[in-house]
Each structure stands twice: as C-alpha cells, then as structure tokens.
Amino acid sequence: MGKINLLDKNVAELIAAGEVIERPASIVKELLENSIDAGATAVTVEIRRGGVSYIRVTDNGSGIFPEDIPTAFLRHATSKIRLSDDLDSIATLGFRGEALASIAAVSRLELVSKTRESPLGARIRLEGGEPLSLEEAGCPDGTTIVVTDLFYNVPARLKFLRKDVSEGNTVASLVERLALSHPEVSVKFISDRKTRLHSPGDGELLSAVHAVFGADFASALLPVDYGCDGISVTGYTSRPEQSRSNRSMQHFFVNHRYIHSKVCLAALEEGYKNAIMVGKYPFCVLNISLPYHEVDVNVHPAKTEVRFQDDRSVYNTIYFAVKSALSRDDILKKAAQTKPPDTVPNLLSSFRNEEAAQTVLSVERSADSSDPKPVYVSPVPAPPLILNDGNAEYRSSNPVSSETSASPPEMPSRSALQNPSVSDYSDRGIVFVPETVEEPQPKKAGAPVQVAAPELPKEEPSFSVRVIGELFQTYLLFEGQDVFFLLDKHAAHERIVFEKLKVSVTTAERQLLLKPVVVQASAEEREALFENESLLAEMGFVFEDFGNHTLLIREVPLILAEYDAADMILDIARKLIENRRDISSNTFENLLHSIACRSAIKAHDPTSIEELTELLRQVYANDEIRHCPHGRPVVVAMTRSELERKFGRIQ
Ligand code: ADP
Ligand code: MG
Numbered sequence: 001m002g003k004i005n006l007l008d009k010n011v012a013e014l015i016a017a018g019e020v021i022e023r024p025a026s027i028v029k030e031l032l033e034n035s036i037d038a039g040a041t042a043v044t045v046e047i048r049r050g051g052v053s054y055i056r057v058t059d060n061g062s063g064i065f066p067e068d069i070p071t072a073f074l075r076h077a078t079s080k081i082r083l084s085d086d087l088d089s090i091a092t093l094g095f096r097g098e099a100l101a102s103i104a105a106v107s108r109l110e111l112v113s114k115t116r117e118s119p120l121g122a123r124i125r126l127e128g129g130e131p132l133s134l135e136e137a138g139c140p141d142g143t144t145i146v147v148t149d150l151f152y153n154v155p156a157r158l159k160f161l162r163k164d165v166s167e168g169n170t171v172a173s174l175v176e177r178l179a180l181s182h183p184e185v186s187v188k189f190i191s192d193r194k195t196r197l198h199s200p201g202d203g204e205l206l207s208a209v210h211a212v213f214g215a216d217f218a219s220a221l222l223p224v225d226y227g228c229d230g231i232s233v234t235g236y237t238s239r240p241e242q243s244r245s246n247r248s249m250q251h252f253f254v255n256h257r258y259i260h261s262k263v264c265l266a267a268l269e270e271g272y273k274n275a276i277m278v279g280k281y282p283f284c285v286l287n288i289s290l291p292y293h294e295v296d297v298n299v300h301p302a303k304t305e306v307r308f309q310d311d312r313s314v315y316n317t318i319y320f321a322v323k324s325a326l327s328r329d330d331i332l333k334k335a336a337q338t339k340p341p342d343t344v345p346n347l348l349s350s351f352r353n354e355e356a357a358q359t360v361l362s363v364e365r366s367a368d369s370s371d372p373k374p375v376y377v378s379p380v381p382a383p384p385l386i387l388n389d390g391n392a393e394y395r396s397s398n399p400v401s402s403e404t405s406a407s408p409p410e411m412p413s414r415s416a417l418q419n420p421s422v423s424d425y426s427d428r429g430i431v432f433v434p435e436t437v438e439e440p441q442p443k444k445a446g447a448p449v450q451v452a453a454p455e456l457p458k459e460e461p462s463f464s465v466r467v468i469g470e471l472f473q474t475y476l477l478f479e480g481q482d483v484f485f486l487l488d489k490h491a492a493h494e495r496i497v498f499e500k501l502k503v504s505v506t507t508a509e510r511q512l513l514l515k516p517v518v519v520q521a522s523a524e525e526r527e528a529l530f531e532n533e534s535l536l537a538e539m540g541f542v543f544e545d546f547g548n549h550t551l552l553i554r555e556v557p558l559i560l561a562e563y564d565a566a567d568m569i570l571d572i573a574r575k576l577i578e579n580r581r582d583i584s585s586n587t588f589e590n591l592l593h594s595i596a597c598r599s600a601i602k603a604h605d606p607t608s609i610e611e612l613t614e615l616l617r618q619v620y621a622n623d624e625i626r627h628c629p630h631g632r633p634v635v636v637a638m639t640r641s642e643l644e645r646k647f648g649r650i651q
Helices: 009-020 024-037 066-072 084-088 099-105 155-160 164-181 205-213 215-219 262-271 311-328 331-336 489-507 523-531 533-539 565-578 585-599 609-621 640-646
Strands: 042-048 054-059 108-114 121-127 130-137 142-148 186-191 194-198 221-228 231-238 250-254 257-259 284-289 466-471 475-480 483-488 510-520 542-547 550-557 635-639
Touching: 009 099, 024 042, 024 054, 024 099, 024 142, 024 164, 042 164, 066 108, 066 121, 066 130, 164 186, 164 194, 164 205, 164 250, 164 257, 194 205, 205 215, 205 231, 205 284, 215 221, 221 284, 221 311, 231 311, 250 262, 262 284, 262 311, 284 311, 331 483, 331 635, 466 609, 475 609, 483 489, 483 609, 483 640, 489 533, 489 550, 489 585, 489 609, 510 542, 510 565, 523 533, 523 542, 523 565, 533 542, 550 565, 565 585, 635 640
Parallel strands: 042 186, 250 284
Antiparallel strands: 042 054, 054 142, 108 121, 108 142, 121 130, 186 194, 221 231, 231 284, 250 257, 466 475, 475 483, 483 635, 510 550, 542 550
C-alpha cells in the first residue's frame, strides 16, 4: 500500500497559516496593513495579554461589501491583484490573499464591516477557519476585526509563544513601525487598557517620530532628502555624536513598507564611517522610494524582505543621502554662512604674530552652503558594497583604536600639509564595486566642483575666523560670528594624514629611500610581513629579507617619507599578527589608521600658530575631516548664547 496521503483541508490550512502567523505581532501586522490598504486615516489597535487572548483592530477605511465578506476568508482571495503581471508592480502592502484565511484558521475571529455605499454592514464569526454565522449589522463605516484565543487549536504553537509582556512588546514595536511608515494615518495603540501610542496622522514624518520615540530622540535627528537615478531617500538620520550601542533603531522603509535589508544597513553605516565612535551605531527612519517594478516584495510570506533589481543604485543613493545630511549639518560650514566677526582688539595679539592671530581664512568651497537643500557634491564614488553569493553581506569597518604613541614624530612640513585631497582607495576582498555615481564628479585636490548646478558657482563663501591661540597645547581656539571652536590638533592631523594615505594607496606614490633602513624583526614579524608583501607594496612599503633576523626597507609611501620607517613597519607587523594575518578590508584600514595616528602631531607637541592655522585651513577645506579615523570629533563648537547661559547672562 502506498504511503502518500493528500492532507485534509484543515491540516493544510494550519500548515499554510504557520508560515504567516507566528505570533500575535504577525496578526497585528497583517490587520494593520489591510487597514492601510483600505485607505484608513485612523486605526486603533487594542491587545490584551500581549495579544494572546485578545486583538482588536478598528479602522475607518473602505469597508468590505457584505457579499464579499465570506470570500475574504478564503485562501488566495484578494482584491489587490488579479494577474501575474500585477506582481511586478505592487503598490499595496498586502497582495497574497492569505492573511485573513491564516488568522481565522488559528483563532476565534469576528469581523464587522460596512462600506460607505451600503446602508447596513455585516458581521461574520469564524472558529478555526470555519464560518459560524454571517448576519447584518448596524455599524460605522470601516472595519473592526477581533481575534481571540490565538492558537487555541494548535497547542504546539502556543508553547512557542514567549511571556505576554514580551509578545506585547513585539506588537508595540510593530505598531510603532507602521505609524512611522505611514505618518498620514493616525495610529492608536492600547495594551491592557492603557494607551501606549497615539500618532497624529498629520502626514509629517517628524510628528510620527515624535509620537513614537519622544522629543529627545526627535531632536537628535538630521533631515535627509536626496534623490538620484529615480530613487529617492527621505526621512531622518542621527547626528554622529548621538549614536547608540546597537542597530535596533535603524528603520528602513521601501515605498512605505517596513523592511530588513543588508544593502540599506551597509549604505547607512558606510555613510557614517569614520564619523562615529567604534562600537556605536547611527539610528534613522528612512523611506526609500523607487519604481514598484524595481523592487520585489514577494520574497517572504511576511513580506519584510525585499529584493532590489539594482542593489548598487539603492546603496549609492542611501550612502549619498546620508553623507549629504551629515555634511549639511557641518558646524564649520554653518559658521561660514555668517559674516566675519568684528575685529575686536585682541588682548593677546601683542604677544603673537599679529597676522596669525587675526586671520580671515578664505577657503575655496562649493557655493552650496547657502542652499537650504544642497545636493551632495561628492569627491569620491560610494565605497564598495561587499556581496556574497548574490546576497549583500554587511561588514562593518569597526576600526580598532590604535593609540600607539612612541617617540612623538614631528609635525610634517608645510608642504606635507598642503593640498589635501580625498579619493577612494582600493579595498580588499571586494566582490562587487559600485561604479562611480554619475552625478557627483571627482573634484580636484582642494578645489571642489559644484556639480549639481549648471551655472558656475556664485561667490565662494569664505570662512572668517579669528585664531585666538592654543589651549593646553592640544586645542586650537578660534572664534567665528557668535560661536567659538576648539580644534583637536592631533585628531585633525591624524585624519588629514589618513585621507592622504588613502590617496597614496590608490596612486601608489612611493619614495625610494636614499639610504635603505635596516630593521631587526622577530621570525613571527617577518613571516607576517612577507605573507602580505604584495599588499604592503601596494600601500607603498617595499622591503626585502636582509638575513640575520633583519629586513631592509627600500621604499615607503611618499607621504610618510619623513617618518621613522622602521617603527612603521614593526607597527604594521604587530597589527598583522593581531589580526591573525587576515588582511581583510578592515585590517587594511586599521593599518592606515595606525600609521596615521603614529605619524600625526600629538597633543603637547610644540606647534606654531602658523602651522595650526594651516591645519585649520585644511580642516575647513575638506568636509571629511570632522572626525578622527576612530570617530572622535575633530572640532567642537559652542555658541555665544550657550556660553552666556552658563554665565547666567541669559536664561
Ligand atoms: P490581501 O491583503 O493579501 O489582499 P487578506 O487576506 O489580508 O489578503 O485580505 C483579503 C481581502 O479582504 C483584501 O484583499 C481586502 O479586499 C479585504 N480586506 C481585508 N481587510 C480589510 C479592511 N480592514 N478593510 C477593507 N477591506 C479589507
Ligand atoms: Mg492583507
């Protein structure tokens, strides 16, 4: 006798339901999405005992015609698509026609609904998917669904549910996401008879963010608004100094559908690279809008995963959107929009070089600072997105802090500080590298090009400050209009060297040492160095075995020509050993960080005011130099009113 049976309808239903309905939050998600698809402007979600015993969703949407009500509970019954072609352009949140069937299969359910057109509504009751009754009902326009006793007929599932509190929290975050992705809908959430959320539904994302996360969170956000290649990214992202210790607050929506996406995550964090402390993460609420046919939402029954037709464009657009938001918030850029400070007599000036103490820095910049919504002018293509087997795999850079300070190297010569430029650098282990984004064009060193505007840049804004002096031999103190700044000279210089190293790695500018340097190195150190010989040569270090436990260094990167080559190579060897010789892109960056840190001017190193002013000029000229390579800030600012508040001059 054969062993293969056809499953009966009930069992088949339960199996299918299991795919969509895992826990109370899955039900709330499906019901809320149905309400939004029905054009509701107000939705109330009420749960009791975390949703296990009771879930109610009431909306003021289109309602369902009485004759359609029983059909809505059949599997594959939907009003949202008809033909397979419709799958290519899904504009609704639902489309699979299985939510109501699945929910009904695993619970006791009651639905009351009325359309605007019909004088009367109808009520249906089901248990375990079987209709018990269908009758006329007087009710307001819209739909109410009450689900009780979830999984009463599937005890195995019941066992997998967590404590009520934790199921309730999952429902709460689900409702929050829906409120964020649809600011035009007023969402009310009641749990165990207490109102936990009530968003205004005024169409403003910031109002929704305010309602969901509170005022503190909302005030730490920067607006994002950027578009390229038919993709637009709008919303809010965090200021770099307001980061969090995990990724739980990174919210992405694609065409107003909440999604998980490694591509989006990677692009966001790449945008913050070297601007945020190690181990910290940005937070955001970003909506990515793109043509419906360019994204496949039919990847997973819960529809939280999507496939982009072109990962690279999405990645690039998010990256530039974030970069643009951060650069618009730049404190120095903002200061440049104000007029030069009055030339107040400087009490210290008689002790100083008059010219340096009263400096008006005039630095060439793109003229977008007066534009409230400047298009980001990128000096570099977006960094690579690393993909594995067709899946985007995110690798965070997480640079390891490397505060190795041996004998303080000298401040590099003026020439070494001049003409800062930024460029991309070759990365290790890249499988897929996005092409240069068309819109932003490369800029020449020190002379940014305004790409977005077809006309020539208007008058270049100059950055006018009065350099006051050096504080604690560590910070350069300078004054703008109603604001003063402290620049950390080590952090600034470190970042400048780091940016230059990146350039020197791409251009492989090397300096042949007139006198090759002999270094004593342990067997382990030599082994680590020789295993990575070609990579190090790419960075500009050329060396050979010199016998007797020694190496001979013949060439070093041009920019580092004046530093101690032996120290640098041993430092690199140590880094390679620490990283178990795995020369990933992170290790590669770590090496650059480490070299930059080692060769940068240190706090307490004597520095002339001219050198400090030159440092400041370079920092101003290059937006990248706002944080050291480990994410610590390079410049901090305090406004006159903040200071006056401290002195009690104003409230
Ligand atoms: P889908 O959302 O994938 O179409 P569902 O099983 O969730 O499938 O719903 C089936 C149908 O029932 C929907 O296509 C819609 O026509 C109708 N429906 C469900 N919920 C509502 C609601 N809250 N308001 C109006 N119509 C609804
Ligand atoms: Mg649905």
